[in-house]
Amino acid sequence: xxRKVVVTNLEQENKDKNENELEATDINQSNEEETINxxxxxxxxxxxxxxxxxxxxxxxxxxxxxESTGIENSELEEDTQEQTEEEPVVSSETAEVDADSFYxxxxxxxxxxxxxxxxxxxxxxLANLALHIEERPDPDSESSKVAIQNFNTLREEFxxxxxxxxxxxxxxxAENLEAKKGLLKQFSDIINEEKWTATKEVNQIRGRWESxxxxxxxxxxxxxxxxxxxxxxxxxxxVDRLVxxxxxxxxxxxxxxxxxxxxxxxxxxxxxxxxxFDELNKEFHDLLVxxxxxxxxxxxxxxxxxxxxxxxxxxxxxxxxxxxxxxRKSVEKALEKKQKLIKEAEALIDEDDxxxxxxxxxxxxxxxxxxxxxxxxxxxxLWDKFKAATDAFNDKKxxxxxxxxxxxxxxxxxxxxLIEKAESFQDVEDxxxxxxSMQKLMAEWKKIGPVPRKKSSKIWxxxxxxxxxxxxxxREHFKDVRKDHKENLTRKNELLHKLKELSESDxxxxxxxxxxxxxxxxxxxxxxxxKFKNKIWKQYREVCDVIYDRYxxxxxxLGMERKLASEGIEPDDRKEIIKNQKALDSLKKDIxxxxxxxxxxxxxxxxxxxxxxxxxxxxxxxxKIDKAQAELLKKKEKSSELxxxxxDIKAGDEEE
Numbered sequence: 252x253x254r255k256v257v258v259t260n261l262e263q264e265n266k267d268k269n270e271n272e273l274e275a276t277d278i279n280q281s282n283e284e285e286t287i288n289x290x291x292x293x294x295x296x297x298x299x300x301x302x303x304x305x306x307x308x309x310x311x312x313x314x315x316x317x318e319s320t321g322i323e324n325s326e327l328e329e330d331t332q333e334q335t336e337e338e339p340v341v342s343s344e345t346a347e348v349d350a351d352s353f354y355x356x357x358x359x360x361x362x363x364x365x366x367x368x369x370x371x372x373x374x375x376x377l378a379n380l381a382l383h384i385e386e387r388p389d390p391d392s393e394s395s396k397v398a399i400q401n402f403n404t405l406r407e408e409f410x411x412x413x414x415x416x417x418x419x420x421x422x423x424x425a426e427n428l429e430a431k432k433g434l435l436k437q438f439s440d441i442i443n444e445e446k447w448t449a450t451k452e453v454n455q456i457r458g459r460w461e462s463x464x465x466x467x468x469x470x471x472x473x474x475x476x477x478x479x480x481x482x483x484x485x486x487x488x489x490v491d492r493l494v495x496x497x498x499x500x501x502x503x504x505x506x507x508x509x510x511x512x513x514x515x516x517x518x519x520x521x522x523x524x525x526x527x528f529d530e531l532n533k534e535f536h537d538l539l540v541x542x543x544x545x546x547x548x549x550x551x552x553x554x555x556x557x558x559x560x561x562x563x564x565x566x567x568x569x570x571x572x573x574x575x576x577x578x579r580k581s582v583e584k585a586l587e588k589k590q591k592l593i594k595e596a597e598a599l600i601d602e603d604d605x606x607x608x609x610x611x612x613x614x615x616x617x618x619x620x621x622x623x624x625x626x627x628x629x630x631x632x633l634w635d636k637f638k639a640a641t642d643a644f645n646d647k648k649x650x651x652x653x654x655x656x657x658x659x660x661x662x663x664x665x666x667x668x669l670i671e672k673a674e675s676f677q678d679v680e681d682x683x684x685x686x687x688s689m690q691k692l693m694a695e696w697k698k699i700g701p702v703p704r705k706k707s708s709k710i711w712x713x714x715x716x717x718x719x720x721x722x723x724x725x726r727e728h729f730k731d732v733r734k735d736h737k738e739n740l741t742r743k744n745e746l747l748h749k750l751k752e753l754s755e756s757d758x759x760x761x762x763x764x765x766x767x768x769x770x771x772x773x774x775x776x777x778x779x780x781x782k783f784k785n786k787i788w789k790q791y792r793e794v795c796d797v798i799y800d801r802y803x804x805x806x807x808x809l810g811m812e813r814k815l816a817s818e819g820i821e822p823d824d825r826k827e828i829i830k831n832q833k834a835l836d837s838l839k840k841d842i843x844x845x846x847x848x849x850x851x852x853x854x855x856x857x858x859x860x861x862x863x864x865x866x867x868x869x870x871x872x873x874x875k876i877d878k879a880q881a882e883l884l885k886k887k888e889k890s891s892e893l894x895x896x897x898x899d900i901k902a903g904d905e906e907e
Contacts, residue, residue: 350390354398357384361402365409370416377406424467431474434460438481447488457482497549504548507556510538514563521570528575535567561627568626585623589633592619596640605648606658607700612641656703663702666710669695673717682725689718733780740779743787746772750794759802766798828897835893838886845883852876 357380364373364380380402390396434456441449460478517535521528548556571578596615602608619637624630648655669692676692679685702710746769753769756762779787856872 350387351392351394351398353387354384354390354395354402358398358402358405361405365405370413373409374413377409381406420465421467424465427463427466428470428474431460431463431466431478435474435477435481438478438485442481442484445488447485447492450489453482453485500547500549503546504552504556506545507542507548507560510542510545511556511559511563514538514560514567518563518566518570521567521574528571528578532571532575532578539564565627572626581623582625585625586629586633588622589619589625589637592622593633593637593640596637596644599644600640600647604658604700605651605655606662608644609648609655610701612644616641659701659703662700663706663710665699666696666702666714669699670710670714670717673714673721677717677720677724679721682728685721686725689721693718736778736780739777740783740787742776743773743779743791746776747787747790747794750791750798754794754797754801759798762798763802766795770795828900831893831897831900835890835897838890838893842883842886842890845879845886849876849879849883852879 361377361380364376367373384399384402390399438453438456441453446452466474514535517531517538521531542560547553572582573579592615596612599608599611599615602611615637625633673689673692676685676688679688696714701707749769750766753762753765773791778784852872852875856869856876
């Protein structure tokens with residue numbers, strides 16, 4: 252077997268040996284050392300390099316390959332190395348294999364390191380590995396280059412994660428610092444406001460304080476010192492408060508004992524034959540109010556005090572029930588109500604519609620609470636009966652839970668139908684019809700029993716949503732209507748103002764004429780806002796009544812006065828015209844009467860025939876006729892004069 256051996260000078264051997272020893276020390280692989288034993292070949296000159304071909308049997312050279320770490324035995328004795336004139340050097344192929352193993356080992360170690368969370372340790376180790384790589388010659392093989400590249404990538408990724416970690420850590424520290432400052436602010440506010448009873452709040456602050464761990468360097472000690480100061484101050488005041496609390500409890504005990512003495516004394520008064528129960532009940536009620544205002548008493552005395560209080564209250568109620576008829580009636584009324592509630596509760600046990608019965612039971616409980624209290628003994632007995640009945644129903648409900656579910660589902664189906672109807676009405680344009688329809692649906696909804704609890708809120712929102720759509724449109728419509736109503740209100744107020752001015756007019760008749768015009772206009776104006784309807788109508792009626800009352804009380808001829816006022820005649824002239832008109836009317840009556848008499852006399856005269864000797868009766872009738880005609884002539888002349896005067900007065904007003 253032929254083999255090439257490369258012999259180098261001693262200087263190169265020592266350099267390689269020193270490099271190998273350094274690498275062995277840095278990578279901590281001394282346990283992987285392997286001693287190289289070989290027999291050196293003789294050379295004629297140390298400076299020459301020869302190629303020696305020798306059979307394998309003759310040379311019998313034992314060789315060992317150096318491991319990838321390139322470590323030689325550090326324990327070889329120095330004198331042995333000096334005696335060795337020539338040593339074999341590893342071939343280029345073997346050196347390449349050793350380099351690949353070295354870089355692969357570096358990469359493997361880096362991959363293990365980056366899995367750890369100790370950022371400083373890993374960073375230092377990666378730096379050491381990078382130093383080993385820098386101290387080695389540049390690799391020639393592709394695999395070594397890839398290993399170095401992967402190592403650098405791992406290191407860069409690690410440094411990036413490390414940087415992100417510390418950025419997040421610093422951010423968290425800043426947030427924690429602000430959080431602790433906020434807790435200090437809360438704690439300081441409690442101290443400044445002297446809220447020494449805020450133990451629960453302080454405990455919460457303390458718990459949150461202790462849960463915050465990571466803080467910027469140099470801030471921890473100052474923060475903790477400030478927190479401890481606040482805590483110490485709070486605890487010192489807390490002790491003072493507890494002492495005051497105990498003192499207050501002793502004072503409360505004294506006050507309650509005094510109240511109990513007064514209750515006992517009041518019970519003695521109740522026993523009197525002529526006791527004033529209204530006054531006694533008021534006094535006892537005042538004592539109850541005082542009792543409620545007094546705070547806690549020492550725990551060891553609490554039960555004793557309450558027993559005494561309940562005994563005194565029961566005694567008063569029993570005595571009052573015995574001697575006070577009105578109280579007895581009220582108690583009997585409450586008793587009757589509670590007995591009725593018990594019967595209703597007992598009847599619900601046999602109710603087929605369990606869903607409706609369940610809702611009714613809840614209502615009965617609410618009614619029971621609102622019913623007046625009875626003497627303690629009777630109250631307890633009735634409550635036991637009522638509770639027994641409701642408990643029995645609840646047991647039945649539990650046993651028939653499937654029936655209840657079916658009934659609730661049936662109610663759900665009914666309400667879903669109502670929802671569909673509501674959705675069909677939500678776009679109705681006739682808002683009054685839609686309103687009536689929605690109200691009917693609401694009434695039906697209330698009559699339907701309960702639905703499954705988990706769907707109750709959902710379907711109600713859906714039903715109400717449909718109604719809201721309709722009523723939103725209705726409100727939008729009535730916005731315009733309300734705008735018109737406001738305008739109508741403004742117009743009516745203006746007319747009311749005019750009517751109030753007319754109510755103070757010096758001419759009642761003219762005021763009436765103007766009022767009639769305003770009344771017609773007032774009635775033609777539409778509706779006003781509902782809240783002003785009654786008010787505006789009341790003001791309108793009152794001012795109109797004033798105007799007409801003033802007119803009636805004026806004593807004038809109402810018809811003539813209003814007629815003349817409508818013609819624009821002045822009040823004084825109207826009075827003169829009315830006076831003349833009345834005289835004229837009277838003359839007209841007289842004229843009519845005279846004319847009737849003349850006609851009667853003329854008819855009577857025909858019954859008497861004229862004779863040569865004359866007819867006395869006929870002559871008398873003629874005399875009466877002549878007299879009536881003369882009187883009639885005067886009346887007509889006077890009537891003409893009055894007419895002329897009236898015309899002149901009217902003409903004078905028209906000229907003005």
